[in-house]
Each structure stands twice: as structure tokens, then as C-alpha cells.
């Protein structure tokens with residue numbers, strides 16, 4: 001299987017990803033208890049329009065609406081028997097929109113369960129669950145598998161093995177370092193990039209989290225520890241979540257995200273996208289920035305300590321992590 005992402009990275013210096021799915025679906029009417037993946041078959045028009053918005057904004061790949069597409073997440077909506085169908089539909093719709101010029105990233109998020117010994121999920125069970133999901137994504141036409149928003153290296157291992165069991169598509173991994181610059185399970189950016197590289201993952205990075213200022217330090221740490229040949233990837237949230245009039249909103253403007261994109265490029269990050277709270281407007285601004293000249297005189301100005309987290313922000317963040 002050709003690695004179309006690495007091929008694209010050889011033909012252009014930067015690949016731009018896309019933005020949020022969960023927050024876009026909510027704007028389109030998905031309710032709190034609703035299953036985003038069900039919309040791949042019930043509201044394909046809405047999912048297609050979100051994909052199209054990112055394609056029009058200049059994204060080089062379209063990420064499938066399948067973040068919660070393992071049986072573990074789908075069973076919360078009693079949809080565990082539709083794993084293959086919902087994931088295949090997510091990828092097939094993205095394939096339609098992506099056409100020949102853009103790639104399709106098959107999104108795989110955490111199971112939401114704790115792995116042994118902290119919890120009850122075994123590596124073998126998790127691996128089988130991920131393999132089922134990835135089989136659907138591959139059947140729908142994904143070009144690569146994007147394992148994202150991960151906190152635990154054990155779960156990443158299960159996901160990578162499951163993906164490799166299900167298909168021969170390349171696998172990309174991003175983890176979320178939102179707990180004092182570590183993942184919720186204590187993994188540092190340096191540990192992530194070194195361990196994942198040993199597992200043969202060529203594109204490694206960070207997504208979601210506490211906005212551009214924190215991700216800048218995370219990517220700086222990854223860049224220091226990056227083994228030869230590893231491509232770095234960043235997909236920051238559009239700022240920090242806040243509760244506003246009973247709804248979660250993000251404080252990062254398109255201008256903030258354009259500057260973030262430039263700063264990522266200055267750090268040598270080659271795959272640059274966005275996560276929760278971002279919209280096609282954010283991605284358009286990032287595209288314009290990345291199509292222009294690189295910034296000159298970059299100096300890291302990242303957060304030295306974690307953004308002060310209020311209880312309110314923590315609960316907004318927890319709600320959001322559920323959707324990447």
C-alpha cells in the first residue's frame with residue numbers, strides 16, 4: 001500500500017489538516033446525548049457539508065466523522081452492532097468530497113475505557129475493537145488511519161496493532177497533553193515521540209488540549225526529542241473552551257490560529273491542522289498564512305506553566321475531550 005500522506009509530504013513542504021467535527025455537528029443540531037457517527041447514515045448531507053467546508057478552506061485531508069466509532073463508544077448509543085457500517089459510511093462520504101487531490105484520514109479515538117491494570121479492558125479486547133472499526137474505515141476508502149486524542153500508550157499500542165491487523169494503511173498517532181504538559185495518563189511529549197517512533201509510526205504529534213500556547217511548548221519538546229525521519233503533526237484546539245450562555249465556545253479567533261500555524265511551521269511541524277472549536281474560517285486563515293512566507297525571527301514564547309485551569313474550564317474540557 002502506498003503511503004499517500006508521506007508521498008504528499010515529499011511533493012510539498014507542508015500538509016494542512018482540517019478542523020473540528022464534534023463542535024460543527026453540535027452547531028448543526030446534534031444534541032448532547034446524540035451519536036455523531038449515526039449522522040453518517042441518517043444525516044449524510046450535514047456530514048458531507050462539514051467535510052466540504054474544510055475542503056473549500058484548503059485542507060489537504062479530510063478527517064472522517066468516526067472519532068467515537070469503536071464498539072465501546074457506540075454501545076453508549078446501542079449502536080455497537082453497526083461499527084462496520086457507520087465507519088465505512090464516514091470514510092465513503094469523505095472519499096466523495098476529497099476526490100483525487102485530497103486524502104481521507106480515518107479518525108480513531110479512545111475507547112473511553114480504562115485499560116488493565118487500572119481498568120478492566122484488556123489489550124486483546126481493545127485491539128479487536130479497534131480492528132473492527134478500522135476495517136470499516138478502510139472499506140470506505142481511507143488513505144491513512146489517524147489515531148487521535150490518546151492518553152495511554154497501552155491503548156495506542158492496541159489501536160496501532162488493531163489497525164495493522166485490519167488493513168495495510170499507514171497509521172498516524174497524536175496524543176493529548178492537557179494535564180500539566182503530559183497526557184492524562186502521565187506520558188510526556190518526548191516519551192510519546194520516542195516510543196511511537198520505535199513502533200514504526202512515521203507521523204507523530206499532539207492534538208486537542210489547551211490551545212495554541214500550550215501546544216507550542218508540547219511541539220517544541222517533541223521537536224527536541226524527535227528521532228531522525230519522524231514527521232511532526234499538530235492539531236490544536238481553537239483556544240480554550242468556555243461556557244458561554246450554557247454553551248461551550250472557544251476563544252481562539254482565525255487570526256490566532258493563523259499565527260499558531262506559522263509558529264508550528266517555524267518549529268518544523270509539517271502536518272498542521274486544528275481540533276475542537278475550529279471551523280472552516282479558522283482553516284482558511286491558516287491556509288492563507290501557510291501559503292505565505294514563513295515568519296522571520298521565530299522565538300519560542302510558549303507557556304512555561306500550564307494555563308490556569310478553573311473548575312469551569314476543566315469541566316468544559318472534559319465534555320469536549322469526549323468528542324475530540
Ligand SMILES: [Zn+2]
Pocket residue numbers: 207208209237275276320323324
Ligand atoms: Zn479537540
